[in-house]
Amino acid sequence: MGLYQNRIVVKVGTSTLTNDIGQNDLRSFDRLACALSDVQNMGYEIILVSSGAIAVGTNKLKMKTRPTSMRLKQAAAAVGQCSIMFLYDKFFNDYDKTIAQILLNAEDMEIEEKKENLTNTFDSLLEMGIIPIVNENDSVSYTEIESEDRLFGDNDMLSAVVAILCKAQKLVILSDIDGFYDSDPRLHPNAKLIERIAEIDEEVQSLAGGAGSRRGTGGMKTKLQAAKLATAQGIDTVIANGKNPAALYDIIKGVSVGTLFSGKAL
Ligand SMILES: Nc1ncnc2c1ncn2[C@@H]1O[C@H](COP(=O)(O)OP(=O)(O)O)[C@@H](O)[C@H]1O
């Protein structure tokens, strides 16, 4: 599979877009929009996969805690998705960028005709210099919200699927932590960052724990699954801290940041 050398998919998690008390982290939105716009100005094509709809919706609806029933999660996502896109539009506009919204379900990737339409849409948007912003279509799908094994039901996996579909050269997963450690640093303060992983084998998988905050889902398990899927198609995958999206400049230059999972030679 030939990859577009200047095409990058960036995924950002809920824990980066909201703060510890569940409010929108406006500085994070702004920094992300600034870094992505700047990287696009350097000649790269950017696709952003953004989580956060449920958390932002929960906040906007003034619900005291994240809803537990599926119907309320879906309603919160419907409200939150609007807010997220409003915020992105506002911040990207400051940097003279146009964005587009693409909401997807796993099934959209399984039917060849839909897949082709989707690829054409991404390609057309990117050709026009637009930054597509992708999330799962939570209001009509419950795989992400409810799936048991979360294999397909997570935005980490969705970002890998989008990177493969769009033949991106790099996938950057921005989280609330500096990268992949030899154990969850929230539980093990002496955990060490692993800078490079060539093979995601069982030993590596055994180091991955679940989500760190009540807002994030999937934790490192789903990020590893995503990295495994993407690297198998030759796509270099980096996990880095979303509080410092300027790290993207280093990632592009090949300077070591976070954890790099090297794409397999095809
Ligand atoms: N081996 C590990 N290395 C780093 N973080 C880990 C590891 N195992 C579990 N985690 C947890 O994964 C969290 C990030 O995943 P998650 O909470 O789902 O965030 P996001 O919203 O960015 O997807 C970290 O905050 C951390 O607590």
Ligand SMILES: N[C@@H](CCC(=O)OP(=O)(O)O)C(=O)O
């Ligand atoms: N589609 C959901 C995303 C859920 C999800 O995968 O969250 P995260 O682990 O923060 O990437 C939402 O927008 O709330």
